[in-house]
Amino acid sequence: MVDTTQLPGTAETAAVPGPAGRRRRNRTSRIHGRQGLAGWLFVMPALLGLGTFLLLPILLALWVSFRDWSGLAPLDTSTPAGLDNYRDLLVKSGIVQSDFAKSLRNNLYYVLGVVPAQTALAFVLAVVVNAKLLKGKTFFRTAFYFPSVTSSIAVAFIFVFLFSPTGVVNVLLSALLPGSVETVWLNEPDGVFHVVLGWLGVDTPPGLLADHRFMGLSYWDWLSGPSLALLTIMALATWTTIGTFMLMFLAGLQNIPEDLDEAALIDGASPRQRFFRITVPLMRPTLFLVLTLGIIGTWQVFDQIYAMTSGGPQKATLTPAYLIYRDGFENSAMGRAAAIAFIVFAIILVFTGIQRFVLRGRTE
Amino acid sequence: MNRLRALALTAVACLAVAACGDDGGGSAGTETGVSLSMYAFSSSPAEDQTLRKIIDDYNKLGRNTVTLNILPEYDTALTTALAGGQPPDVFYVNDNKLPDLAKAGTLEPIGDKVDNPSDFYESLRQSFTYNGVFYCPPKDFSTLQLIYNTDELAKANVQPPKTWEELSAAAKTLTKPGRPGLVINPEFYRWGVFMAQAGAWPTNTEITSMTMDSAQMSQALQFVADLHKGGFAASPASVGTGWGGEAIGKGKAAMTIEGNWIVGAMKNDFPTVKYAVAELPAGPSGKGTMAFSVCYGVAKASTKKAAAIDFVKFLVSPEKQLEFTKAFPVMPSRKSLAGQWLADKPELQAFVAGGDYAKKSVFVPGFKTVIDTLNDGIQGLAAGNKPVPEVVSSTQNAGKDVLGG
Numbered sequence: 001m002v003d004t005t006q007l008p009g010t011a012e013t014a015a016v017p018g019p020a021g022r023r024r025r026n027r028t029s030r031i032h033g034r035q036g037l038a039g040w041l042f043v044m045p046a047l048l049g050l051g052t053f054l055l056l057p058i059l060l061a062l063w064v065s066f067r068d069w070s071g072l073a074p075l076d077t078s079t080p081a082g083l084d085n086y087r088d089l090l091v092k093s094g095i096v097q098s099d100f101a102k103s104l105r106n107n108l109y110y111v112l113g114v115v116p117a118q119t120a121l122a123f124v125l126a127v128v129v130n131a132k133l134l135k136g137k138t139f140f141r142t143a144f145y146f147p148s149v150t151s152s153i154a155v156a157f158i159f160v161f162l163f164s165p166t167g168v169v170n171v172l173l174s175a176l177l178p179g180s181v182e183t184v185w186l187n188e189p190d191g192v193f194h195v196v197l198g199w200l201g202v203d204t205p206p207g208l209l210a211d212h213r214f215m216g217l218s219y220w221d222w223l224s225g226p227s228l229a230l231l232t233i234m235a236l237a238t239w240t241t242i243g244t245f246m247l248m249f250l251a252g253l254q255n256i257p258e259d260l261d262e263a264a265l266i267d268g269a270s271p272r273q274r275f276f277r278i279t280v281p282l283m284r285p286t287l288f289l290v291l292t293l294g295i296i297g298t299w300q301v302f303d304q305i306y307a308m309t310s311g312g313p314q315k316a317t318l319t320p321a322y323l324i325y326r327d328g329f330e331n332s333a334m335g336r337a338a339a340i341a342f343i344v345f346a347i348i349l350v351f352t353g354i355q356r357f358v359l360r361g362r363t364e
Numbered sequence: 365m366n367r368l369r370a371l372a373l374t375a376v377a378c379l380a381v382a383a384c385g386d387d388g389g390g391s392a393g394t395e396t397g398v399s400l401s402m403y404a405f406s407s408s409p410a411e412d413q414t415l416r417k418i419i420d421d422y423n424k425l426g427r428n429t430v431t432l433n434i435l436p437e438y439d440t441a442l443t444t445a446l447a448g449g450q451p452p453d454v455f456y457v458n459d460n461k462l463p464d465l466a467k468a469g470t471l472e473p474i475g476d477k478v479d480n481p482s483d484f485y486e487s488l489r490q491s492f493t494y495n496g497v498f499y500c501p502p503k504d505f506s507t508l509q510l511i512y513n514t515d516e517l518a519k520a521n522v523q524p525p526k527t528w529e530e531l532s533a534a535a536k537t538l539t540k541p542g543r544p545g546l547v548i549n550p551e552f553y554r555w556g557v558f559m560a561q562a563g564a565w566p567t568n569t570e571i572t573s574m575t576m577d578s579a580q581m582s583q584a585l586q587f588v589a590d591l592h593k594g595g596f597a598a599s600p601a602s603v604g605t606g607w608g609g610e611a612i613g614k615g616k617a618a619m620t621i622e623g624n625w626i627v628g629a630m631k632n633d634f635p636t637v638k639y640a641v642a643e644l645p646a647g648p649s650g651k652g653t654m655a656f657s658v659c660y661g662v663a664k665a666s667t668k669k670a671a672a673i674d675f676v677k678f679l680v681s682p683e684k685q686l687e688f689t690k691a692f693p694v695m696p697s698r699k700s701l702a703g704q705w706l707a708d709k710p711e712l713q714a715f716v717a718g719g720d721y722a723k724k725s726v727f728v729p730g731f732k733t734v735i736d737t738l739n740d741g742i743q744g745l746a747a748g749n750k751p752v753p754e755v756v757s758s759t760q761n762a763g764k765d766v767l768g769g
Contacts, residue, residue: 070464070467071443071446071447072443072447072465077469094762094765095734095736095737095761095762095765099733099736164604165602182542184602184604186601187602187747189743189744189747189749312739312740312743313601313743313747314747314750315736315740329439331732332443332464332729332732
């Protein structure tokens with residue numbers, strides 16, 4: 001029932017052979033003439049805009065990533081660096097590589113935590129707000145969307161206060177838990193997996209994990225889990241983004257024809273069945289959009305890091321996007337910063353590809 | 365159809381013209397009547413006000429006209445202007461940024477072109493010297509010293525410590541349950557004073573090789589790490605504050621290590637808290653502290669260098685330096701002005717004294733990654749989750765990547 005709705009339309013677009021085809025060719029050649037030129041001229045402003053503000057900067061950045069450029073003098077003073085910037089980041093062992101590896105590790109945990117959380121919560125909120133029986137829908141919709149329209153820097157500072165040693169979070173936890181909680185959330189660099197293993201008595205890494213390294217970090221360090229500082233930022237990111245994604249899910253939910261639901265009701269489907277067999281499958285395009293935007297957004301996390309931790313404590317909240325800023329503007333290594341940007345670009349492509357593959361796999 | 369095409373062509377032509385409209389010229393020409401641009405960052409509203417007044421004074425002389433731009437996000441703005449090839453004629457240069465700027469060839473060497481350049485403190489001259497060239501005259505400077513809450517020390521009957529042993533003892537005495545006696549920001553630009561006092565430093569004097577692996581370095585790091593381990597010292601963040609001044613102001617510590625900037629901050633934020641400045645205790649190798657400075661750079665790409673130099677000369681003239689440093693207490697970079705500067709603020713004597721033995725905190729281009737690594741390690745020492753040898757070796761290795769060998 002569901003799949004047939006997507007079928008019509010494909011037949012019409014198929015090319016029609018025979019005389020009609022010849023006529024079309026005639027028409028195309030006319031379009032390539034005077035009208036074609038006019039067409040190009042009409043789209044020229046848009047093309048110029050896109051070219052100037054999108055394509056050129058990207059190509060320039062790509063070029064810069066193969067140069068040794070401090071960013072402190074015009075670009076023509078830069079010298080060719082070949083693949084050195086990429087080599088320093090990916091292959092050559094040293095501080096540059098291990099910093100980049102740490103930023104990748106941190107961001108990986110960030111993505112794996114934030115994307116599922118924000119998607120699931122946004123979906124649940126959208127379903128709640130979409131419920132026919134809910135009173136005061138507008139109020140809830142506004143309330144849930146509110147964090148998304150607030151300036152991220154302002155929200156970041158509020159979170160700094162909430163999670164300070166004497167902040168609301170600690171007061172609340174102290175009230176709920178035995179003893180007093182005095183965690184300095186944003187100053188905790190240790191990965192939570194390491195902390196939990198520490199409680200279980202595993203303080204030193206097993207030899208296998210400590211001895212093998214990937215990109216300058218031992219396997220043990222790769223498997224540290226996010227630090228409490230990073231988890232705090234992850235909570236903030238989830239809280240600020242669910243509103244936007246809730247709106248997208250809401251739009252998707254309202255696009256589902258009501259008769260489908262009614263038909264299923266008549267067929268005797270339970271609410272649970274209707275939700276998982278009708279609503280969820282029909283929401284797949286929206287889900288794809290939300291996941292894609294979520295992955296892109298989380299791999300580019302910068303402002304909260306900049307405002308709250310500057311990559312610290314002990315590089316536990318360093319992310320590639322923050323590293324781009326640090327290398328480009330503080331360390332005067334603009335070429336390397338550009339190289340990081342392109343590696344992150346590749347990572348985002350891979351992640352989106354994987355996610356597309358997974359989502360498509362279920363339809364077939 | 366034709367009319368439409370003409371219209372579209374006009375539109376394209378307009379866009380093209382708009383894109384190339386600014387020819388970015390600028391004439392070298394005459395020395396007077398030139399309009400100069402200046403970039404600065406702001407450390408306090410008081411500084412902004414004084415700087416604006418001094419620039420007004422210069423403009424009134426009628427030689428040239430200076431337009432001041434005070435920028436938040438200074439590094440980003442300056443980098444963008446330099447990369448675009450149209451930098452401001454005169455701009456603030458932070459000492460730790462000097463090697464990168466000098467190496468990139470963006471600075472005109474004007475250090476010796478101002479009047480009486482030998483009057484500047486030697487360590488400041490060195491801060492702004494790269495490859496033997498003194499690039500720009502220092503604007504003013506600050507040193508790190510010990511800041512303490514006078515009431516608390518008096519109540520506990522503790523004298524400002526003069527040696528490491530006394531510092532340990534004082535920190536111990538002033539520590540209360542859940543509150544350390546001493547708060548130090550966990551970064552090289554604070555902890556470095558203990559290195560200097562122990563006779564250690566991350567690199568040799570010529571900055572050609574790393575010297576992190578010396579016994580003195582380990583001794584210095586271990587001393588501060590032990591203070592943290594015992595709970596007598598802590599980072600500002602771990603007591604819920606942003607920096608040492610806030611910790612003193614909010615009573616979260618009795619002592620801290622900060623520079624001249626603390627004076628203005630305490631006046632604004634905690635006017636009722638009584639504090640005093642003492643020289644830092646001497647270590648195994650005697651007294652030691654660090655100096656931080658900013659200079660007036662003139663852009664090599666500027667087409668108005670003569671006028672720019674004239675303006676910088678005016679800014680670093682003794683009388684303007686005194687005026688500039690009077691209101692908010694950074695110190696004049698000219699040694700000869702120290703006495704006059706101290707006349708109305710004798711309580712800041714310790715900061716001035718530091719000028720004689722302070723180490724410059726400037727290294728070589730690209731050294732920031734090494735400092736980042738050292739800071740990373742220092743944070744670990746403060747938090748107690750990294751041992752000294754690990755910090756030493758990671759910084760040593762990071763430095764080798766930059767210095768080679």
